[in-house]
Amino acid sequence: MKESFAQAISAAISEEMRRDDTVLVYGEDVAEMGGIFCATKGILEEFGPKRCISTPISEGAIVGSAIGAAMTGLRPCVELMYSDFQLVAFNELFHSCGKWRYLHGEDYKLPLVVRCAGGYSFGAGAEHSNIFECLFNHAPGLTIITPSNVYDAKGLLKAAIRSDNPVLFFEHKQLYKTKMEIPDEEYVLPIGKADIKREGGDVTILAVGLMVQKALEAAQKLAAEGISCEVVDPRTLLPFDKETAYQSISKTHRCVIVEESNLRGGLGAEWAAMIQEELFDELDAPIKRVASLDVPLPYNLGLEARAVPNPEKIAAAVKALF
16 A cells, blocks of 8 residues: 555554554644644544644643643653754653653653654745754653654554653654555554665665665665665664664674764764774774754755755765775
8 A cells, every 4th residue: 555654644643543542642733634744634533522632832731741641541642743843842851751760660651652743844944944853862761763764654653652651753844745655454663673774785874764765865876886885774763773783884894874963963973972982893984974064954945955965965975985
């Protein structure tokens, strides 16, 4: 069956709501409108207004109430319209979500999912184009998932809803309309397991979210020049699957890390430090990072394109390793 990314999100939520009547959905415009990106379309009609609720524009209240709901036995799957406005709920996400089980012991569960759209999208400007995976990578206790395609989005969201830990689920805006054949039968993907999207032997490209697609484009072009790239998609940023990443790097002995966050203080900086501390003897060249420039993302389309990673920048970073 061929579905779009948005349809896969809606299907995953609907399947879990049928399976477990403690699952509910709420957030800005998720009910009648079906979400600003149509990722909750059809849920209100099937499950009614008690389990699919549109809320006021108050991210702190959305996340705070979801924490309370999770504490009392429900499994909320809430939507924040844009990743940018996770900052309005930063205290709830960083302190309350991430630290609850540490503070109260493993007997306490906090099963909630916070979905949000993020990433650059053709002139959305500096306050609607962020994707804050790297920011919350610093928050102990959170699970962070960033799918790069339709298949992963559905399987990982189902796993997130079933998890007893709080999950931040990042969805790139440019992926919502992409389509892919996925199984008709139910499937759930494991949290904390990376996926090799393309096998290769010369260099490992470790890429996140939409950047996986950019890395695959770069790998295709580089193959014509005789460079074989292995593209590794972590899928889950916390917990991070070091085993798969390290096995790939131990095979290729070179690594390029690609993310959409700003270069300074990004995921790439953390992963590069970790790889060099734990896998230094396997490296034949310094690790390269490709990320967005350290500027607020411009509204102007030409400037925006210059600020973010693209296949050409990725290919240039790969070539610099030889």
